[in-house]
Amino acid sequence: MDAPDKVLHTARRSHRKTRTGCRTCKRRKIKCDEGRPSCWNCIKHSVSCDFLPPAASPAGSSNVGTPPGHHVAGFIGRNGIWSSPTNTFSSSFAMANNGALPELNMNDLELLHHWSLSTSLSMTSDPVLRTLWRTKIPQMAFEFPFLMRGILTVAALHLAYLHPERRDFYVSNSLQHHDIALSGATEVLPNVSNENCMPLHIFSILTCIHSLGRPRKPEDFLVVGEQGIAKWFVLFKGVVLIIERFSETMSTGPLAAFFHSRVRRQRQRQSCIETSTMDHLSSLRASILSAPLPPDTAQMYLDNMIELQNSFSFVYSCPSHSHELGDIFIWLFRCSDGYLVALQEGTQEALAIFAYACVLFWKMEKFWWMEGWSGLIMNNIWNWLDDAHKSWIEWPISEIGWSPPEERGMDPVKLEQQHIMG
Incomplete structure (x- = not known):
């Protein structure tokens, strides 16, 4: 059996004899392994080592080092080389000065921040869909x-709405992003697939x-002609076409809640239609039936009024805080081509029907982007109707609280311009 002193002697850890270790180890009176770029003792105790090269500093600034022995946060990288926030920051700063890193676009960051905090919450009254607008959609x-x-x-438009004093600035930002976005989406449209159908639908x-x-x-409110309202129908029908073509993908994808919410709302709508006893269009229906119209033309108007009445039944049965934009635009989606042509041609009957639709627009003015639309469209319709047909729209005028400009002693054209600029 070995002697105790021999066991102790053989168990002692060997160390390299040196007098050239770092000053930190010398001051602590411990052996230094002289490892590079930092000795092991300094790494273990998270202190600055003399062997570390001085951190690069930007030109014109003083290079103030960390006093020996002072604690600094550090870590060992994947390659085993010691690093520190100071060195990492200095390298990043040097890269930025050399043009390797692009500058942050603070305007865009402001818009994205506002979207997360505010705009996303204004998109819908449904709590589940609000979460999607705030989290999943930006992620996509x-x-x-x-x-x-x-x-x-949309975030820039919302800021323009909230801050009139900076309206021009935010509107300019919004238009720039919209033009670029539209160009990008247009390139994708010819190749709609299961992978991009949902982003295109949201867009x-x-x-x-x-x-x-x-x-x-002014041309935005034109009900007659190929501008203004006519462009809406083309735009909104595009939303529906994507849904109909890729319904299966949308019902199982990351934003499936959108699809299921729409299906659930359609069921609620149908239930309200079946139980509703109100007929908001009875007076208009009687006027069309008594008008000297060809039978097929009169029937076309009556058929398009059925879906409009369904929208009235649903909207007037639901609490106002739960109204969604789709509740009114579903009628626009389902309008026949014959009615759209009649509206563009400015027939008195088509205009009167659209005046009733203004009540639905008015119901949606809780959304900031819908404010003022009902009155401005009604003003445009009023200017196109002859005296005989103006009596047809007494109920919608009363319902939205609108009154003809001449009754207020104002010029209709100047009134419209005033609303647009304001």
Whole structure:
């Protein structure tokens, strides 16, 4: 058996004899292994080692080192080399000065921040869908730049609405993002697939909101002709086409809650239609039946009024805080081509029907991008109707609280311009 002193002697850890260790180890009176770029003792105790090279500093600034022995946060990288926030920051700073890192776009960050805090919450009254607008949709937008710019477009419009003193600045930002987003989405449209159908669908919704919330021009409210309202129908019908073609994908994808919410709302709508006893269009229906119209033309108007009455039944049965934009636009989606042609041609009957639809627009003015639309469209319709047909729209005028400009002693054209600029 070995002697105790021999066991102790053989168990002692060997160390390298040196007098050239770092000053930190010398001051602590411990052996230094002289490891590079830092000895092991300094790494273990998270202190600065003399062997570390001085951190690079930007030109014109003083290079103030950490006093020996002072604690600094550090870590060992994947390659085993010791690093510190100071060194990492210095390297990043040098890269930025050399143009390797792009500057942050603070305007875009402001828009994305506002979207997360405010705009996303204004998109719907449904708590589940609000969460999707705030979290999942921006997450999806990182893969589809046109969708991200669509988000920034609407966020900028919302800021313009909230801050009139900076309206021009935010509107300019919104239009820039919208133009680029539209160009990107247009490139994708010929190749709609299961992978991009949902981003395109969400983008089409954002585009509709942009069309409603952007600065308004007189031609936006034209009910007759190929501008203004006629463009709405083309835009909104595009939303539906994507849904119908890729319904299976949308019902199982990451934003499936959108699809299921729409299905659930359609069931509620049908239930309200079946139990409703109100007929808001009875007076208008009687007027059309008594008008000297060809039978097929009169029937076309009556058929389009059925879906409009269904929308009335649903909207007037639901609490106002639960109204959604789709509750009114479902009628626009389902309008026949014959009615759209009649509206563009400015027939008195088609205009009167659309005046009733203004009541639905008025019901949706809780959304900031819908404010003022009902009165402005009604004003445009009023200017197109002859005296005989103006009596047809007494109920919708009364319901939205609108009165003809001449009754207020105002010029109709100047009144419309005043609303648009204001």
